[in-house]
Each structure stands twice: as C-alpha cells, then as structure tokens.
Amino acid sequence: MTDDLRRRLAGRGYRLTPQRELVLRAVESLGHATPDEVLAEVRQHSSAVNVSTVYRNLEVLEELGLVRHAHLSDRAPTYHSVTDHEHFHLVCRSCRGVVSVGAEAASVLTGRLADEHGFTADIGHLTVFGTCAECAREENP
Amino acid sequence: MTDDLRRRLAGRGYRLTPQRELVLRAVESLGHATPDEVLAEVRQHSSAVNVSTVYRNLEVLEELGLVRHAHLSDRAPTYHSVTDHEHFHLVCRSCRGVVSVGAEAASVLTGRLADEHGFTADIGHLTVFGTCAECAREENP
DNA sequence: CTGACTGCAAAGTGTTTGCACGCAC
DNA sequence: GTGCGTGCAAACACTTTGCAGTCAG
Numbered sequence: 001m002t003d004d005l006r007r008r009l010a011g012r013g014y015r016l017t018p019q020r021e022l023v024l025r026a027v028e029s030l031g032h033a034t035p036d037e038v039l040a041e042v043r044q045h046s047s048a049v050n051v052s053t054v055y056r057n058l059e060v061l062e063e064l065g066l067v068r069h070a071h072l073s074d075r076a077p078t079y080h081s082v083t084d085h086e087h088f089h090l091v092c093r094s095c096r097g098v099v100s101v102g103a104e105a106a107s108v109l110t111g112r113l114a115d116e117h118g119f120t121a122d123i124g125h126l127t128v129f130g131t132c133a134e135c136a137r138e139e140n141p
Numbered sequence: 142m143t144d145d146l147r148r149r150l151a152g153r154g155y156r157l158t159p160q161r162e163l164v165l166r167a168v169e170s171l172g173h174a175t176p177d178e179v180l181a182e183v184r185q186h187s188s189a190v191n192v193s194t195v196y197r198n199l200e201v202l203e204e205l206g207l208v209r210h211a212h213l214s215d216r217a218p219t220y221h222s223v224t225d226h227e228h229f230h231l232v233c234r235s236c237r238g239v240v241s242v243g244a245e246a247a248s249v250l251t252g253r254l255a256d257e258h259g260f261t262a263d264i265g266h267l268t269v270f271g272t273c274a275e276c277a278r279e280e281n282p
Numbered sequence: 283c284t285g286a287c288t289g290c291a292a293a294g295t296g297t298t299t300g301c302a303c304g305c306a307c
Numbered sequence: 308g309t310g311c312g313t314g315c316a317a318a319c320a321c322t323t324t325g326c327a328g329t330c331a332g
Contacts, residue, residue: 050314108249118274129266133259191289
C-alpha cells in the first residue's frame with residue numbers, strides 16, 4: 001500500500017517522504033481535522049515536522065485526490081480522507097456538531113443546478129449550516 | 142427609513158451612528174462585498190472610518206438580521222443586504238464567477254434534511270462550489 | 283450624563299513564502 | 308547528481324481586542 005502511494009505520487013513527479021506519508025495517515029486516522037490538528041497528530045510520531053510542511057503536503061494530497069477539505073467553521077478548514085464514499089456535511093451553529101450525509105441526498109439539487117444553470121456542483125466540498133434537532137428542541141421547548 | 146433603522150437598533154440597545162448607517166448603505170449598494178470592500182465604499186463618503194468599526198458594525202447589522210454573510214472564497218466572507226429574497230450562491234472554481242439562486246431550488250434538499258435528520262438548514266448561508274457551464278465547455282471542448 | 287461607539291495601535295490566528303540545506307530517486 | 312521536499316523565520320491576510328476619548332439618546 002505504501003508502494004501504491006509511491007506510484008501515485010511518482011505519476012505526477014512527486015516523491016514519497018516520511019512527512020508526506022505521516023500527513024496522509026494522520027488525516028485518515030483523524031476523520032475530520034484542521035491543519036493544526038493534523039500537525040499535532042503527525043508530531044505524535046515525529047516531533048520535528050514543521051507547520052508549513054503540513055500545509056504543503058495537504059495541498060499535494062488534495063491535488064492527487066487522496067484527501068479533501070471542507071469548511072466546517074468560519075475559521076480553519078478541515079481535511080478528511082477520500083477512502084469513504086462521497087458525502088457532505090451538516091454543521092449545527094448551536095452545538096458545533098457535525099453530521100456526514102451521503103451525496104445522494106443532494107442529487108435533486110445537483111440535478112436542478114445542472115439543468116437550470118449548467119452548473120456542476122462539487123458536493124464533497126459542501127457544508128450546510130443550520131440547527132440540529134436537539135438544539136432546536138432546546139431553543140423552542 | 143432612517144427612523145425605521147434607528148428604531149430597530151434602539152430595540153436592542155444599539156445607537157444609530159453615521160458609521161453604522163454608512164456600513165449598511167455600502168453593503169446594500171455593493172451587492173456582495175468583503176469587509177475590505179465595504180470599508181473602501183464607506184471611505185468614499187467618509188474617509189476617516191476605521192476597519193474595526195466596519196467589522197463591529199457588520200456584526201451588529203447581522204445580529205439584527207439586516208445583512209448576511211456567506212463564504213464565496215476560501216478567504217474573506219462576503220456580506221449582502223437582506224432586502225432581497227432569500228438565496229444561496231453558486232461559485233465557479235475556475236472563473237470565480239458567482240450566481241445567486243433562489244432558496245426554492247434547494248427546497249427538496251432542506252425538506253429531506255429536516256425529515257431524515259431533524260436538521261433545519263440555513264440556506265441563506267449556503268455556498269455551492271463547482272464548475273459553471275462556460276468553464277466546463279472550455280475544459281472539455 | 284451615561285455608556286454605546288469610535289479610532290488607533292497592538293496582538294492574534296491561520297496561512298504562505300524565500301531561502302539554504304538535505305534526501306528521494 | 309538533480310531537483311523535489313524540508314525546516315526555519317519572516318511576511319502575509321484577515322480579524323479581534325484594550326484603551327481612552329467622544330457622541331447619541
């Protein structure tokens with residue numbers, strides 16, 4: 001599997017470095033993580049890795065389609081691996097909770113945007129903000 | 142109409158200042174604008190207004206429901222007035238173009254999220270990234 | 283008069299860049 | 308050996324904050 005990664009990188013003229021691999025493994029094991037969180041995880045395994053290396057590698061890995069990012073807060077973006085099926089995110093403004101929803105749920109919308117606007121939506125990057133059931137209940141009891 | 146604004150502000154213990162009004166008018170006249178662009182527009186009318194005043198007022202105006210913001214790029218948020226009907230945005234990654242789409246277009250999605258997840262979606266904040274018709278044509282001629 | 287609001291400057295957060303060295307291939 | 312990748316430090320873009328003075332109500 002490491003060889004597979006090496007091949008994918010080589011295909012675009014990139015090399016496989018320990019840092020690169022650590023960043024990818026960190027994203028895979030964390031689920032949804034900001035660059036900062038990825039750095040922290042990477043440093044558990046190798047303490048001398050630099051922030052800029054994390055940013056640069058997230059960029060490369062995203063270009064290769066191995067990770068993706070979405071904006072789950074007004075602050076930092078969060079990265080996740082692409083091994084799982086395509087999904088988008090619901091974020092509750094009240095409790096900050098995040099739920100992943102399969103891309104199928106948005107198919108009517110994407111179809112409509114394609115028909116009416118010729119627009120090809122990138123659902124994997126989509127984040128829908130709002131209020132989750134639990135928080136709605138608390139606010140209007 | 143200025144009096145109406147004054148009343149809305151007073152209702153929450155806020156005051157009407159020239160800066161406040163200029164920020165609101167700037168957002169209304171610009172359509173979609175980042176805080177920086179709002180500042181530039183405000184300064185056309187009064188050169189001594191400060192950045193932090195713009196940020197603080199955008200926050201107040203948003204709390205009052207007079208303006209809204211969405212994230213149309215990975216960088217700064219963009220503000221728009223709420224006078225027009227509720228809409229969300231399509232952003233083309235290629236040409237950076239922005240199209241506003243009426244909230245109705247997403248009604249099937251919001252309905253589904255409500256039914257299946259009890260989630261109340263805030264469509265006005267939604268941004269869908271993807272590729273517009275024109276750019277898709279250029280990439281696959 | 284009172285405290286909400288402002289301008290200013292400084293600090294904060296998240297991200298990017300230039301450079302010299304080092305390592306993958 | 309070649310040049311991609313790294314660490315480091317400094318720069319960058321955007322936003323927030325503390326403070327003292329000011330002005331709206």
